Amino acid sequence: MSPSNGQLSIELIEGELGPAQLISYAAPAIPGQEHHVYVLSGQMEITVEGTAHDLGVGDCLRYILFGETIFKTSNASCRYMIALS
Numbered sequence: 001m002s003p004s005n006g007q008l009s010i011e012l013i014e015g016e017l018g019p020a021q022l023i024s025y026a027a028p029a030i031p032g033q034e035h036h037v038y039v040l041s042g043q044m045e046i047t048v049e050g051t052a053h054d055l056g057v058g059d060c061l062r063y064i065l066f067g068e069t070i071f072k073t074s075n076a077s078c079r080y081m082i083a084l085s
Contacts, residue, residue, distance in 0.1 A: 009085050010083060010084065010085045011083070011084045012082070012083050012084075013081065013082045013083075013084070014040075014080070014081050015080055015081075015082065016078065016079045016080070017044060017071060017073045017077060017078050018073065018077045019073055019074070019076055020073060020074065020075065021071075021072070021073050022072045022073075023071045023072075024070045024071075025068060025069045027067065028066065028069070030084075031065070031066050032064060032065070032066060033064070033084055033085065034063075034064050034065075034085040035061075035063055035064075035065055035082060035083070035084055036060060036061075036062050036082065036083040037055065037060065037061045037062075037081070037082050038059075038081045038082075038083075039055045039056060039057055039059050039060075039078060039079075039080050040057070040079040040080055040081060041057055041077075041078065041079040042056075042057070042073065042076045042077050042078035042079060043055060043056040043057070043074070043076065043078055044071055044072060044073045044074075044078040044080070045070075045071075045072045045074075046061055046069065046070070046071055046072075047068075047069065047070040047072070048061075048063050048067075049065075049066065049067040049068060049069075050067075050068075055080075
């Protein structure tokens with residue numbers, strides 16, 4: 001939605017995961033970066049540094065990331081937005 005810019009600190013990304021998808025990131029691109037994940041449709045489980053969070057439509061998860069994250073859907077797709085700061 002908005003590309004990164006060296007002078008500005010917030011980046012918005014819209015994404016969609018299909019049914020039964022799993023994406024794992026071993027480490028963040030920028031350690032200590034603040035993430036806000038907002039679910040637009042569907043549902044997914046996000047595991048942040050070993051702690052799982054179930055998110056549905058309208059849910060928001062905020063965290064500062066230093067370690068692994070896992071995004072996982074079940075039998076339905078999920079549209080979401082991530083704000084990185």
